[in-house]
Amino acid sequence: MSSATSQQAVASLHTEVTRLRHELQTLKGEHESPAAEQTMYVGQYLVERLVQLGITKMFGVPGDFNLGFLDFVEDHPKIDWVGDCNELNAAYAADGYARVNDGKIGVVLTTFGVGELSAMNGIAGAFSEHIPVLHLVGVPSTSQQKDKPMLHHTLGDGRYDAYYLASQQFTVAQGNLTNKDAAAAEIDRVLTECLVMARPVYLMLPTDVAYQRISAKRLQTPLNLEPPANDEETEEFVLNEIIKLVEEAQHDAILLIDACAVRHGVKKEVEDLYKHTGFPVYSAPMGKSVVAETYERYGGIYVGSISSPAVKDKVENAKLILSIGGLKSDFNTGNFTYHIPTQRTIELHSDHTRIKFATFPGIGMKRLLPKLTARLQSFRAGATALEVPKFQFPVPKEDNEIISQSWLWPRVGKFFQPKDIIVAETGTSSFGVLDIPLPQDSIFVSQILWGSIGWTVGATLGAAFGGLDRNLNRTILFIGDGSIQLTVQELSVMIRWGLKPIIFVLNNSGYTIERYLHGMTRKYNDISNWKWTSLLDTLGGEEGKNCKSYTVRTKTELSALLDDPKFANPDVIQLVELIMEKNDAPRALKVQAELSGKTNRYVAED
Template sequence: MHSTTCTVGDYLLLRLKEMGVKHIFGVPGDFNLGFLDQIEAMDHLEWIGNCNELNAAYAADGYARINGIAALVTTFGVGELSAINGIAGSYAEQLPVVKITGSPATNVANSGAYVHHTLGDGDFTHFNKMFKEVTVAQTTLTEENAAEEIDRVLQECWLYKRPVYINLPSDISYKKIEAPKSPLHLPEFTSETGQLNTFLKLALQKINQAKFPVILADYEVNRYQLNEKLKAFVNQSGFPVASLSMGKGVIDETHPQFIGVYTGSLSDPYVRSRIEDADCILSIGVKLTDSLTGGFTHQLDEDKLIEIHPSYAKINQETFDKVSMSDLLELLTEGVEPRDIDTQNIQPFCRRETADEFVPTDKPLTQERFWKQLNSFLNKEDVLLAEQGTAFFGTSQMVLPEKSTFIGQPLWGSIGYTLPSLLGTQIADPNRRNILVIGDGSFQLTAQELSTILKNQLKPIIILINNDGYVVERAIHGPNEKYNDINMWKYSRLPEVLDMGENSISMVAANEKEFADALHLADSQDKLVFIEVTMERLDVPELLDALGKVFAKQNAY
């Protein structure tokens, strides 16, 4: 028989397992050690210790992008504040991460004692208040409220796809409470019938009357895992479809109706004209930010827009606050009048961008040629991570193979995010090939997590662009200023230093043929592959060069 009681800590872990969490990231500290014992004792749940709490938060973010939800544990004060930047990024980009803080015992907090990891003022609520700004729900657990509060915040995390904060005092973790009687209900957004029918009637009328309709889809579709419903609508409609770079890969980029990535005035001319000249724009899961729209240079006429978001929609500048994207995609697919693809004059992205086979030369690597060469290396189902710098703007113009996943952080844009995120994505699905492209400046911020990747015997391909400093900043301001310089490292030797089990291989490439040889070798290795590529410090992708000028003007003093 199953026990009718369990500890508070076990209750939380059982609920996390129900939601699909198989690994928990974090760093030990004396206020969470008892809870870590419970994690270690729990079947089918693995502790992944990180080098620091910021990296743990980044890893959890990456894990959530592949797994659908993630969890991390830190200690009170010093640990949780180290993690808060990563949690803020998950909040901004809508990733469901459960942040658990092991805190001093209840009687210690109630007494106001000046214990370590506090501000020495007897107030134990400071950090909880800080997390209220970057989480959708918060709680401090007690013996009396634990079951109800755990369920509540986890349901909020699932519904809104944003982080939640759970404060778990060290003495509460082992208190006995009633065990769960039934699985946790995972809520979804539902539509109010009247609003749904009214919106649907207006939308179908606008769509079916349009001569040049287009679909612009983005990351919110990914967060709510509605990609198949989007694909069904695209297939049924026959409309051309584009994405923004935050949702790159939201639909198969080899799809014959996919025309490319829209970036405002910096877009490919064909993509820009198809989007901005359309007489009906179905904006599905889109958030218009500066780095996605060429510095707000998009031209999307509100009178032509139909906006669809996970829990609301807009048409004719009227908001319907109780209609769900899931319902709307299904009903629009049923009601749309299909267009003949052959008469839509669609120029597929994959045919425009991959017309010629890449032939490597002895010439030094350049940004323009590097991305084309890397694109030819990608396979189906790859996970491609791109650091928010030269890497992101280079990869955003690549064609993703079928069923591949693209991961970047263009809204929050926290430098160094992707290396720890790689740990999370690869842990979430070790059977998929993970490829990270990261700059030298970003790498130096979170390089320690290479140690954790090696410790867990993961086998990603890491491509480090050594272009001598903060090149994305050079593209905006101060191309030759000292503040954009960094200390040069012998990057290719780091895996050997951190690898005690010969689980890695490193290479350096300065020209196209050397890079081709490195990629060929990487394809045959059953270990982590680290490729350092060297490029000229002021060479940047064309899109970054253009956006850097926009940002420079925007930031002018």
């Protein structure tokens, strides 16, 4: 068994023990409750549990196997059915909603077969990037599942479990509510694992079971979402070893924060760590905005050989690196060019800790970090003496009016405000925003690991709703003209709901990141040029009334728009077409593409 498999097995075992303890507590509460038994439909129970978890929006597409359940959703005063244009976009939206809403899950509802398979790419992306999403599927009745008639949406061969089996590849827990007596416990199990493991789960709701009555008593006991406890003796050993290594490093240590720090709910613990200890702190690309980028001890983004020289020097020459929530994918590490040896690295994860070459399964960072912070505070004097490069990116002076990639990103950086949600599409936009300091309490949203182009449109819909839940500021999307064509329909949903995102469409005539990877002049990287400023009007808006569109071709035009208070504080959805050079790209993207191109080896052998 591999180390990763062993760690996952231990983590799953810990989760199951926690669930069983909670189940005993719940059953005890039910037994002791003197109140008269209240009943409700299974579908109502599920909706009520979601509301208890703070979910205000459900995404998806109606279908004949989920319509009855949708009545419960529509009739509940505290949750809204959003209604998307297709299931893929709905899965993207649920993903975006969960990313912005720390500690909450995204929910996508589809119908059996055709609907759930359409959503599966979005669910796989959420799995890849550790996003808690409930994929709820309305399925045929229990009698139909047993008798296996040749129903529509089936494969015609009686395999009613085919989609369930497929879902197991992309979710950490699955359930089929075929037994009403076990339905409530099964719902609770799946939801708990979704949140504790921070990954998608899959739940089948048969049409008949949705309308069967069950006891509502379990709702009186909140779900236990605390991570499993660490073994005290092992945890103490781990803490002592970390302190020993910091002492050996003579305080020359840095913190490197990555995506799972926010995915697994330790953002506050990480903040306490770096503020109370004073150690220099850096982020990986997927961890951007986990650390406040206005913090004076924050040095910027480390992405292997692609990093700025100052950041690369400080991180790679530190005597000790404390990595928190790392996800070492190619685009997150500069194509695996991290030059931080294992013998100088400590890794903290949600379900294990790694010290140099030794792994400690079951020692999770949620409970470890507060104790580590307390132990490391005594090193503050030495830690604060370490120099940290200032994280800044001034707007360059260019003697032309062309909207270049090198000018665009630092210029829009001055447009950002505190509490903004900044969504960047995979490719040009995500690489461009990386080096730009973000304001206090802003949130960076990008799908760097899974990298499904067009993901950001649906994610922007979900993120905007999440921002309303959390009373955040504006939602701003940067996306290329190629990517937006895949999922553009969700703009109509934003208009219907009165959302007010600002959408910057980078019109550079095709797939720029693909051109740099391979085929700079190939036709397959070209696209159709749409009438971008007519999109919102076409998709249900009324230009000048509930939407506004702009085309900017020069630096002067863009700066004037960004400085316009009415544009900067929108009361309607806005779309800006940016006319840019076809073959221009951010520096980091060019370097990453060159590295990826060597790895892909698109070279014919003689």
